[in-house]
Amino acid sequence: MGLNIKEASVIYPSADARPPVEALREINLEILQDDFVVALGASGCGKSTLLSLIAGFLAPTSGEICLDGAIVRGPGADRAVVFQKHALMPWLNVLDNVAFGLKLQGVAEAKRYEVARNFINLLGLADFENSRVYNLSGGMQQRVGIARALTCDPKILLMDEPLGALDALTREKAQELILNIWHRTSKSVLFITHSVEEALFMGTKLIVMSPRPGRIRHRFDLPFSRQFLTGTPAREVKASREFIALREEVLKIIFADEEAAA
């Protein structure tokens, strides 16, 4: 059960006299319930392609993606996506943005506002229910996006660099918030990031991808998010000897990939 990716490859067809691009080659990945899988890698390594594949926006050229035994053939509410930005609807207020997915599914207004309010409270947005989303800070807009993704009770949350556009301080707070929410809702998560520190801190499993063609080159099991969730302060986790050693190891892998590709 859970999400299973078997031998999935993606080849973008040739265009404008350029040869075909092999974006992903024979990806095998399993994401179980309670897994927090972080995908890390240099630009162009196919992280976002992998996420589009699972979300169902993109069909694999070969191989298959299964969710709880059923083959993924397109987007669906059992997989929710949190985007980096531009994904909220500015003509709706916070409450209606959070309830947007439920509205599309035909849930009656009273019911969808009730569910939406639960997640608005969970994400600490209670005072901003009627605010216009374009008046909110970047960090709060991301919380609206996360609340919206959670409303439809998805089996897996797909997060495409959700904190990439935030400033450093907001970003650290948002990391802790996401971990707490993940812990409380026990969803499986695929989280894409450019930041090695973020990847190590948040994931239970780390996949390091390398470019041209996109492959999973290294896999790590991570203990750090559990340490944080059992009470160790975040900065203390990130400053531990173990954390720093692994950070340097992963950075070395990524830089080596980058040089090999250049």
Next chain:
Amino acid sequence: MTEQSHPDPRTPKTGNASLLSKARATKPGETYGVPGQGDTLWLSVLSIFGIIFVWWLFTFMGWVKPLFLPSPQAVLAKFIQVWNEGFTNTPLHEHVAISAARVFGAFILACLVGIPLGIAMGMSPVVRGIFDPPIEFYRPIPPLAYLPLIIIWFGIGETSKVLLIFLSVLAPVALGARSGVKSAAIEQIHAAYSFGASRWQVMRHVILPSALPEILTAMRIGIGFGWTTLVAAEMVAATKGLGYMVLTASQFLQTSTVIMGIIVIAVIAYAFDMLMRWIERKVVPWKGRM
């Protein structure tokens, strides 16, 4: 060297010209470096009165004959006279009403046809392929050029007049709606699909609302084209209307009536544009902010 004895005229040290050429610190509440900030109301009022004053000065000093440019007072007097006595036995308000009915009628029809057509063109390559050539073909042609054809085909009645204005409004409205379809971010569209939305739902809940700002702008541009086509539409076989009034008055060299008619058209068009701007602020307050 002459350059040393004369300061460079392009970079004056003081005076208003330096405001245009030099960057300067802003007041609190403004944003440094963004051009075009600030309130314009008083300058606009000053501008209007300035134009009227120059106009008055030219006529008062007798620099221009009243046949070419009547005085502001004469135009105002003409307005009062036509208001009270009518023009060619028709009261002014009837001229206004019939022209407004033609322009707004054609405008509403053009919106009812053009907005769905433009959206369909943006959403479907088939519709775009079919309608792009005819619209792009007739769009740049002056309405006066195809007016004879329309009269031959549709006669000299009301149909031809409304159709001519309709065509001039249709193209900008349809093209605006068509490009508005592209306003939605791919993330917004993907978000809707990931909640299991159908294509129809994506159009209804994502594409349409995000196209609204551009559609409203296109409507403002479209109604402008409508007013500019009014005189052409009332050239043939009209007995009422502001365009008819201006044309007839010009044939009898009644310059004051011509100017009065122009001002009446401008005031109505401007008032309607203010209404549209107010609607924009109410309906799409997020415009340009996300």
